[in-house]
Every structure is written in C-alpha cells, then in structure tokens.
Amino acid sequence: MERPMRGRVADKHRAILDAAVKVFSRKGFFQSKVSEIAREAGVADGTVYLYFKNKEDLLTSIFAVKLKEVFTTFREAVSKEKDAVSKLKCFIHMHLGGLQTYPELAAVVQQEIRHRSRFVREHNRHELDRFMELLGEIIEQGKREGSLRREISTGLVKHLVLGALDEVVSTWVLAGMYDSLEALAEPLADLFLHGICGVPATGGKPVPETKSG
C-alpha cells in the first residue's frame, strides 16, 4: 500500500525492510552491508534496489514506515485515557512496552536517531515530531486540568520525558535487552510526576531544608 507493488510476491518490500531493521540494529547503519541485508531477507543484492532507491533509503523508510505504524498505535491507546496523568502513564507504558516487543526497531532508533543530524533527523523530523507533539498535547491538557503544574515549561518536560525514556531504553538495548523494560514504566512515571525530592513541591522554589542550594 505504501508503494506500488509489483508482482505478487511483493511483501518482499516488507521482508527487506524487516531485514534492514535487524541488520542495522546489530551493526549500525554504516557498518551494515547491503549484501547482508539482502541475505537476511533471502533475496539477491539487486532485489534490494527494486524496492529501495539506495542504502540510505532503507534507513529512511524504516523511520517513515515503521514509526508511522508505531505512532498510530500510540495515539489510539493514549486517546482512550481521559486525564493527562493517565495519558502520560499510557504513553510511557506504550513506549517501553512497544520497544520491548520490537527490540530491533528500538535498537535502530536508538542508534541512528541522534547520530546523524543531517540524514535522519532532517528527513524524519516529521515522524519523530509526532511523538513530541503528542506528548506536548498531554502536558498541555494536564496544565488545563490542573493536574500538572502550570509554571513548568511544556517544551522542557517533553524533552525530559523522552530523554529519560530514551536513556532507559538505550541502557536496556546496550545491556542486551534481557530485562523487562515495561516494569520500569510505573516507577519512571512516578519520578516524572513527583520528582525525586523528599518534600512536596511548593511551586518551583528550591527545597527549603537545603542551605546551600
């Protein structure tokens, strides 16, 4: 559906894309060979070029196709929740749970997302921004509801949340993806919501008992 598929065996498009996800996740973009992706997909080298313009197009398509799929699931799940706090928790659960289900996609995203400013970021800003936007909407809703502090910067919080999620996932990926990732969702949500401080937030003012802060 994404592309005009030729012939009847045209889930080859998907097979190659899946293979690319696997190979990129193992070695990273630059150290992956097209021939390896072809072998992983069970096709000839040349076949890759029937479905993708070049090696880079493979990476771009991973983001465009796969992330779009993931995002759709995200939005649907989040929209079923009513209040902002529940939505935020849902977002976190989806993120960690989803990546746990597709660890290779997670690895590719983790590895490439930051790496290549020009390349990926530019071409896929749109897809990635959707997650940011969704998160921003949740936070704004929380502010309106009063469930989230109004004086916080939505932009900063977005980065805080996604950055923490990224880092957690990244560590999990690098550690070999053995542990349960989703188990971290609840405590992480707690930290976002209430901070690490032992005393209630009083509105942005630094903690009282601190002397030197």
Added chain:
Amino acid sequence: MERPMRGRVADKHRAILDAAVKVFSRKGFFQSKVSEIAREAGVADGTVYLYFKNKEDLLTSIFAVKLKEVFTTFREAVSKEKDAVSKLKCFIHMHLGGLQTYPELAAVVQQEIRHRSRFVREHNRHELDRFMELLGEIIEQGKREGSLRREISTGLVKHLVLGALDEVVSTWVLAGMYDSLEALAEPLADLFLHGICGVPATGGKPVPETKSG
C-alpha cells in the same frame, strides 16, 4: 601530563585529538576521513598513526582523555557542595555549562555515545560510568540525608537525569547550538526534584485524577 610526553610531541598529540573532535563533531565518526583530521591538525596523514593506533583509537582517546579531564573538573566542583540537592544542581550546571563551553566535544559525545554499542560503549564504559557513579553517590547521599525520597531507585534516577540531560543537549546540538544551554539548568533541576505533578508526592503512589491541582 596525561602521558609521558613533553613539548612538541605532546603538542601534536593534542593537536590531532582536538582536530578529531572538530571533524567528528561535524560529520560523525564514519563519515570523517583520517586525512581530513590530519589536515585540520596541520600534520601529514601518516603522522596520525604515530600517535594513534588507528581511526577508532582517535575516538576512543577522545572519550578517554577529554572525558577524564571533564570528569575531574566535575568531581572537584561537585565536592565543594555540601548537601545532595546542591550537588545535583551543581552537576546539572556543570553538565550543561561544560558542554556549552565545548560544543564540539558535546556533539561528538552526543553522536557517538548511542551510535555504536560495541565500539564506544564497551571501550569507554569506564569513563562514562564515572559520571553515573558520581550521580549515584549524590543520590545515595540525598537518601541518607532525607532530602531525597528513599523509595526511589537510584539506578533509575541516574538514567532519568542523564537521559534528560542528553536529550536536552542533543536538541541543542541539532538546533545549531545557538541558545543558552545553561539557562535550562535551574528549571530542569526543579523538574527532577519536584516532578511535574500539581500535587505533592505522597510517598510513591501516583495520585490520579486529582481535582485540586
């Protein structure tokens, strides 16, 4: 000081390393050419190999040498603070301020840290872990002091803080490093400490559907 080299020799070692930081920061590791680093350093291509085993060793050394320098500064600054909250704020200020001062180093760290699981992470886990350890010590101290919640996971918080810092820096790098990075230190610290929730933390249990915020 780092190595038993003096005068000219040490100069060239440093010149090449500085050049590598610049070049890697512009293009990323794989797209950087050794010859470009040599040109940037004002030496011949072959000279690079008198000081570094190979291209990868350049990257490794950046982390080993540069990060060690940075870490030393970090530890000294942090140790001057008394309580955990002040130390945490100091850590954040140092991180954002430091990277703002050395944006090229920031870019390299940002780009490569995630990219290459095998490569960098393995060889430089030690250096990077020092930051993690320092952060862990700060949090543990906070728990002992009672200034930080005791039920939170030190490991998780470490990742939350570093992940958020990473993301903020990453966005700043990709945006072209124009704005003030350190200006984000205070609000970010506030978020870490008090969370985004409109109501006080009650001990770890999130408070859903709060009306009073």
Added chain:
Amino acid sequence: MERPMRGRVADKHRAILDAAVKVFSRKGFFQSKVSEIAREAGVADGTVYLYFKNKEDLLTSIFAVKLKEVFTTFREAVSKEKDAVSKLKCFIHMHLGGLQTYPELAAVVQQEIRHRSRFVREHNRHELDRFMELLGEIIEQGKREGSLRREISTGLVKHLVLGALDEVVSTWVLAGMYDSLEALAEPLADLFLHGICGVPATGGKPVPETKSG
C-alpha cells in the same frame, strides 16, 4: 520477408529493431539499456530475448537487416545510371539523402562503425563491404570508360570517398542533424572528381607552386 515470420511476430521483431536503432542512436551501444529498448518498443524486457540472442545481437541485426535494405535500394538506383561518373554521383546522393531520411540509422552507423573493431566490424564487414564493393565497381568502370584516371588506386579512392562521406555525415549528426545533408552531394562530387587544385591534373604528378591558378 527477411525471415520466415509473419504478422504479429514479424511486427514485434521489427518494432524491437526499430527501437534499438532509436535508442542506440541516442546514447550509443554501451550506454543504452536493454530495458530502455524494450520500453521504446512497447514490449517487456524478456520479450527482447525471444527475438534476439542478446544485446549485441541487436546491434548486429541492425547492420545486417537495415544495411541490407539500404544496400538493395542503393544498388538498384545506381544500376539505373549508365556511366561511372553518374553512378558515383548517384551513390553520393543516395548516401547523403538516405541518411538524411533515416537520421537515427545514420547515427548508429556513425557511432558504432568505428568504435568497436572486434565487434561490429568483424560481424558486419560483409554488409559494409558491399558498399565498398559497389563503389569499387563504379570506379573500375570509370577507368575502363576512360572517364576516371587509370593510374589512381581503386582501393584508395574507395576509402577517400567513403571516409569523406562519413566525416560529412558525422559532423552533420553531431551538429544536430539540422541542415540539409543532400545539398552537399554536388559540391562533394565535384571535389572528388576534380580535386581542389587550381590547375588541371597532368597525369598524377602534383604541380607544386603553380602561378597560373
């Protein structure tokens, strides 16, 4: 007629050959793609191989089929003339006029004839030689008639005439095939017949430093 094919079959054979002429004339043999020829002919790539052994066979066939057609026309026209000089003029007119009518064929012949010694020349020497032979016959006839100088080398004259025609056509092809090619026939024939010298030929000895021209 050429081959025992009729109706559809012959049509496709010819369609592909015509397409090959067009495509080869645009890009030359090596830079033409079989798929492009197929597209130009309105058939599938594979169909080309039902009618021609391979890409090279296409080129060979162009010379064999097309040149044979052209040669037949040539011989017929020339044989209608009586004396050698008229026949030679007819030959030149046919050559220039014919190529003007089929500029694409002209382009292919021009481009490939020289290019590939082994290839084309060997396989198609026969076809091309027929023109040479025809030209040789004309010259021999002229010698017998006394209308052409008997001491000239028939072989050399053949090359002179064909070479000059080639060059003129080649220039015309490279210039974009805009001007009238046939208009050059008469002046060219004059040059062949009477040379460029301002004084009469006296029997083979060139007359240097002539003052009376």
Added chain:
Amino acid sequence: MERPMRGRVADKHRAILDAAVKVFSRKGFFQSKVSEIAREAGVADGTVYLYFKNKEDLLTSIFAVKLKEVFTTFREAVSKEKDAVSKLKCFIHMHLGGLQTYPELAAVVQQEIRHRSRFVREHNRHELDRFMELLGEIIEQGKREGSLRREISTGLVKHLVLGALDEVVSTWVLAGMYDSLEALAEPLADLFLHGICGVPATGGKPVPETKSG
C-alpha cells in the same frame, strides 16, 4: 608540468596515461577496466585516482595531453613549408606518419572520436578543432595564392580531407596496423589535389562527356 606533481616518482601520471592509451586502444573505453589500466601501468588501482578524477578523465586527458603534443609537432612542421600545396602534403604526411608512429593513440582517437558526441567531442572539441583550423588556414592560403580553386568550400574540403584520412587510418587500424600508412600520403594528396576524373577541372561544371550527369 601539466599538473602539480607530487613526490618524485610522478611520471606515474604519464605511465598511467600511456597505459590508458594502450588499454583503450585494445578494448575501447567502455570495455576497458580501470584495474586493467592500473595493472598495465604497474600501479595499484587506487593510484589511478591520485592522478585522474575518474575513468572518464583518463580519456579526456588522453585527448588533451596527447593531442596537444601531436598538434604542436604538426604546426611546427607545417609552418616550415611555404606554399599551401606543400603545407597540405606536409599535413597529410604528418597525420599518417604520426599515427603510424603512435598506433595505439591512433586507435583510441579512431574509436572514441566519433563515438561519444556528448563526452569526448564536447570536452575535446577544442583540441580537435585545432587540426581543423590548421587545415582551414592552409586551404585559405591556397585560395589566396591561387593554387587552390577559389570556388570550393573551405569547410567542405576540411571535412573531405580529414574524413578521408580518418577512414584510411581506421582501415589500417582495423586491419592490424601492419602496412605502411605513410606510403599512402602521396597518392592521397594527389587525389585531393586533382580529383579522380580523367579530364581537367573546368571550374566546377560536371564533366562534358558525361551525358546523364
């Protein structure tokens, strides 16, 4: 001298160019492999790219460098002759003699010169045009002197002469370059000067005894 040469073994530039002439002359441009040229030159594949931008640059340089050398010799030799007829004969002798001395260069020129309108002709029109120009000057001088017929077209004669020379050389190349090429110079010059007709030129009018012309 042509290019800024590096190191002291920099007649490698020439060695590679000579090798390219040989290989191109054997197989033609498209069927020649860069690796074969490198082998012929006794250097590594990559070395070729230290001296030439790419494969095409090799061909372009052959024309630029080699033809320039040849042309210089041409002009000098021709300028030593006084009258146009002698100059023309000198030109022909040089052409045939020169190519006989450098048969491989001859082969390359013959093969590639026509083949690739875009490529070679465009980039090397300048070099090739010099020969045309020189020939044009000779003919114009002849007209002024009165040794050549004033009513003939200089442009057409240029093509006639070069075309015939080309064809003669081409045949010689294709035949294996065994015979003496220069031996054809005199009879060829005679043909150019006096034509093939058995009777004196009368000024462009077709030959009287012909009835049907």
Added chain:
DNA sequence: TATGAATGAGCCTTCATTCAT
C-alpha cells in the same frame, strides 16, 4: 508467446593504513 520480477556477476571508487625516504 509474453511478462517483468529476480538474479548476481562485475566494476568504479573510496579511504584507512603502510612504508620508503
């Protein structure tokens, strides 16, 4: 017969690394 998706050999080019000077 016709199709066109699939194949995979082949080649140009890059660039990390070496080594003679």
Added chain:
DNA sequence: GATGAATGAAGGCTCATTCAT
C-alpha cells in the same frame, strides 16, 4: 620523528539475462 605517495581490500550499485507464471 615526519611525510604523503602508494596501496588494495571492500562495498554500493547497475544492468544484461533468466525463468516461473
């Protein structure tokens, strides 16, 4: 130590050809 010309392995990509449908 310093140089930088030379190396050559490696890999992205093309396209003539095949063959299952």
